[in-house]
Amino acid sequence: MAVETLLLAALAALTAATALAGLVVALDRVLPARFVRERHDLALAALGVIPLVFLLALRAAPTPTAADEPAVAAAPPLYLPVGRAGPVEGAPIHHDTPAVVRPGAGPANTGARLQHALLLIWLTGAGVMALRLIRDLVALHRMRSAARPVSCPATLRLSAAVPLAISEAATTPLLAGYRQPQILLPAGFPLDHAARPVLEHEIAHARRGDAWTVLALRVLQAGFWWVLPLLPLMTVLERNRETLCDREAARITGQPRDLALALLDAAARRTPHASLALAAAPSRSSLAQRVDRLTATSDLNRKDSPMRLALLLPALSATALVLTPQLGEARAMEGRDTRPSPLRDLDDSYDLDGRLYQAARRGQASRVSELLVEGANPDVRYQGDGTALIAAVRSGDRTTIETLLNAGADPDLGVNGDGNPMIAAAARGRDDVVQLLLASGADVDAAQSGDGNGLIAAALHGRGGTVDLLLAAGANPDAYVLGDETPMVNAAQQGHLDVIERLAAAGADLSLTVLAHSRDGQEIYRSPLSEARRTGQRHVVAWLEARGAEHREPAR
Template sequence: MMMSLLLAGGVALMALLVLTLISFAFDGFAPARFVRERHDLALTGFLLVPLVFALALQPRAAEPALEVAVSTPGIQQFATGLIEQATAPQIAAQSAADSSASTALTLFSQFPWAEITVAIWVLGGVIALARLISDIIGLNLMRFASRPAKLPEAITLSRKIALRTSSKTLTPLLVGYLRPVVILPAEFRFDARARPVLEHEIAHLVRGDAWTVLGLRLLMVVFWWALPLYALERLISRNRETLCDQQAAIITQSPFELAHALLDTAERIRRAPALALAATPKKSALASRIHHLASPHATQKRTTTMRLALILPLLASTAVIATPHVGAETRHDRYDYSEREDFETPLARAAAHGEIDQVRALLDAGADPDVISEDGTALMAAIYSGHTDIARELVARGANPNIVSPGDGTALITAADLGEDGVVNLLLEMGADPELGISGDGTPLIAAARHGNMRSVDLLLEAGADVNAGMGGDGTPLIGAAQSGQVEIARRLINAGADVNGYLYGDETPLINAAQQGEIEVAELLVESGADLSLTVLATDRYGEQEYRSPLSEARRMNRGDMVRWLEARGAVHNPPAE
C-alpha cells in the first residue's frame, strides 16, 4: 500500500508539472486582458492534483496470467523478457539469475525506503497543518486586537461590511469565514482612494476567496512536497487580486485611484523592516496589478467562455482517461491485494494468481518452492489467495511447510489464521510443526483461536499443539480467544488444559485481556473455570515503564464501565505487591 501511495504521488507530480507548464505558458503569451482565464486555468491545475492522485490509486488492471514477473525482494521490477513461449530451461536459467541478483541486493532491498518516505510525507503534512492553524489563529488574534472603524457618510459601498483597524497589517485584509470583516492599516485614510480599496476587499467577499484560499492551503497540507503547487498558488493569488482590482475599478470607475493606493502600499513595504508585520504582498505582484489598472481595459467588462466551469470538467475528463492506475491489483475476492504488494518470484506470483499449469511448469523447470520473497513463500501465496489445489501441488512437490517468513509466519499459521481447515489438515499430514511460531505472528493455535476457527483449533490440538504455548507480543491461545471474545474457543481450550491464570509478561493473563476488551461473557467463563479475579501482575506501559495490572485496573483504564461493575460486584480488587 505504501508503494502504491508513492507511485500515485509520482503520477500526480508528473501531471502537475505538465499543468504548471501549460498555466505559465498561457500566462506568458496570452493577452494581458485574459486575467480570469489565467486564474481559472491555474486553479484547475491545482484542483486536478488530488483527482489524479485518487485516480492513480485505483487498482491496476490484472496482468496476463502467463506473464512472469521477476525481481529482487523488496524491489518491484518485472522482467519483460519472459513471454508465453518461454521454455522450461529458459525459466530455470532466469530463476538462477534472479537468485544471484537477490543475494547482491539483499541489504539494499531490506531497507524500508517506502515506509520512511511515507513517514516523511506524513511528518511534513503535520508541520504544514500546524502552520495553517497558526496562520488562522494569528489572523483571529489580529481581528480581536483590532479596533472598530467608522465609514464616513460620504463614501458609499456596494455592500455593507464591518471595518476595523490594526497596526499589525500594512494592507487591507478580509478576515473571517462566517462573519468576515475588513481590517485596515492603522494609518488608513478615508480619502478619494478609500472607496476602490474597500470595493477590492468586497470583491474578495463576493467571490468567496477566503474559502478558496483555505481549500488550497488544505490541499497543500497533503501535497506539501509538490513544489510546482507553490508556483501555481502564486499565479492564482496574483490573478485573483487583479480580478478584484478589476471589479473595484468597474464599480468605482476609479482605476487610477486604486493604482495610487497600491503605490502607497509599495512605499510602506519599502519602509517596513525585514521582519515586517503580517500580510505584506510581493512588490512584483503589486507592479503587475498597477500595470493592469493603468491599461485601457481596466474598467471594461468582458465575457469569456474559458471559465473554471468549462476548463475543470474538460481537464478532469482527460485525467480520467490518461491517468495510469498504480494501485495494487486485486485478484481474489477473499484477499485484499491493496494491503500487500505483488508477490515477486515467478512461482509465488503464479501461485497467488491460481495458475496451476504455470506452477507445474516452473516446478518442472527446477524453481525452488521455498524461496522467500517479500510476501513469503509460494505456498503462503497460494494459501493467502485461497488456491487450495495449488497448495496441495506445492506440498506434494516438496514445498517445506515449516519455512518461517517474518511478517508472514509459516504456512500453517497462515492457514489457521484464515480458517482454511483443509489446508491445515494437509500441512499437518505433510509434517508441518503445530507449535512452530514467530514473534509478531504467534503460533498456529494462537492464530486459529484469535480468529475463532474452531475446526483448525481441533486439528492443531489433535496434532499435539501445546495449549499453553505463548509468544511474546502475541499472548497464548487462551489470551487470543479472550481478546476477541471467542467464548466457545476459550471453552475448548480450557477443556484441553489451558491455564486460566496463565501469565505471559507483556501480554498479562486471559482475564486481564478480557477486561481490557470488555468481554464479560468470556470473563464469566474464565472465573467459573478458576481464574483469579484480583490477580495483579507486572506489565510495561506504552512508555516502557513497569507497572502492575489487574482485571479491575485494566477495565477502568479502558473505560469498560460494565466490566468494572461486573468485577466489583464479585469482589475484584487491584492488588499490587507492597513496596
C-alpha cells in the first residue's frame, strides 16, 4: 500500500474527527442538562466512526493499473554527424536513458521524502503509545494481584456480586479488570450504609462493560494519537459515562445525596490511579456538574430518549460514507443483512411494538387493546426488558395480562436475563397470574437462563403458596437450570425452611448435587446442604442433616 494512500486516508479521518468533534461539543453545550445518555452515546458513536472513515478511505483508494501509468516517451535517436567514425554511417544509436522521467522517481523528490517522514513520525508515536498501554496493563495486573480479597457484608444488598478487594495503591474505590472485574477499595474504606451508592457506581461500570470501552479507546488513541479532536470527544464521553453510573447508583440505592457527599470526599483526596481502572472519584472540572445532577431528583428518574447508540452509529456511519464518496453505491450496499434480528433494543423501538410494551409496563389495558387492534406484535422480545407480557406481569395489572393473552401472546416466551411471564409471576407471589398463565397453556417448567424457572423463582423469594400451586400443576421439584441451580438449593441459600419442607414433601432429593459456577468462573458443585452451610442458615443445616442429606460432589 502506497504511503500517499495511507496519508490521504489519515487526512480523511482527521477531517471527519474535526467535524464530528465540533458537532458533539456544540450539542454538549446546548442540550439540556438532563440529556446525559444522548451526550454519551453521541460521543461514543463519533469515536467509532473515525476509524471507520479511515478504513473506508483506504478501500476507496483507486488501485493503479497499467492504463494509469504515465507514458514513457522513447528517447529520440542520436545521429552521428556525417563523416565521423561510427558503426554504420547515418544509423541511429539508441540512448539508454528515457527522455521523460516519472515525477517523484528522482532521489531528490521533496514530496516523497516528506511523506515518508510523516509516516515515520506516525509509526513512532503509535509505538510509544502502544508501549504506554502495555505499561498500564501491566500496572493494572500488578495492582489487582497485590489486592487482598474482602467479603461484602450482606446488609449492603448490592445489585450484583462483583468481588471486592483491598488495595494499598487505591485512594478511592475503582473498578479494575475485564473478564472478571473486581472493585478495589482503599485501606480503611468502611463498608457501611454510605458505601453502597459508591459500590453501585462501580457495579454500573461493570454491568455496562465500560472497562472494555476504555481499553478500546486507548487502542484507538494509540493508532490515531495525532488526531487531536479525539481529546474533546473522550472528555465528553468520560464525563457523561460517570454521570450515567451516578444516576444508576442513585436509582438503585435511593441515596443520591450520600453519593454526592462521597464524590466530594473523593475529589478532595484524588490522586492518580491506574489509567485503565474506572474510579468514581470525579475530576475537578466535572465535580460540580455531577453533584448538581445527583441532587436534581427529576434527572434521576428521567426516561431515556430514543436517541441511543444503535441509532446514532448508523447515522454517523452514513456520514462517513458521505466523507468517502469514492465508494459509490455498490460498496455502500456491500454486506448488508436485511434479515430481522430475533432481539431488539427497546430504546430504539418507538414503533407500534415499542409503544405496546410501554403501555403494558404501565398497566394501561385500554391502550394495549388499541395498539393490538392497530397491529402491534405482543411477542417482540427486547434485550434487557423482556416482552410485553412479562412487562404486564411485572406491572401487576390483571386486565392487561388477560388482554395480551387473549390476543395470542406466548405465555412461555422469555429473554435470557429477563425471565419469562411465569418466572415474573412466581417471583412476585402472584398466584392469580400463575393460574391465569397455566390456564393459557404455559409450561410450568419453562426455564430461562439467568432466572431459572417459575418454581426456582418462587423458592428463591420464599413464596410458599406459589410453590404449592406450581407443584400441584406438575412442576418438577428437582428442576435444574445451569447457573440458577435447583429450587431446593435456592431455598436453602435464603433460609426458607417452609419452602424446603414443601419441596421435600413433593419428593425433592435433599442430597441432589449439581454443577454450578463460582464468581471467578470455576466449576463447582452445589447442594442444599452445601449452600445452607455456606450462607450460615443453621436451622436449615440442622433440618437437612436430621434427614440424612449429604453433599455428593463427584470424585475429580
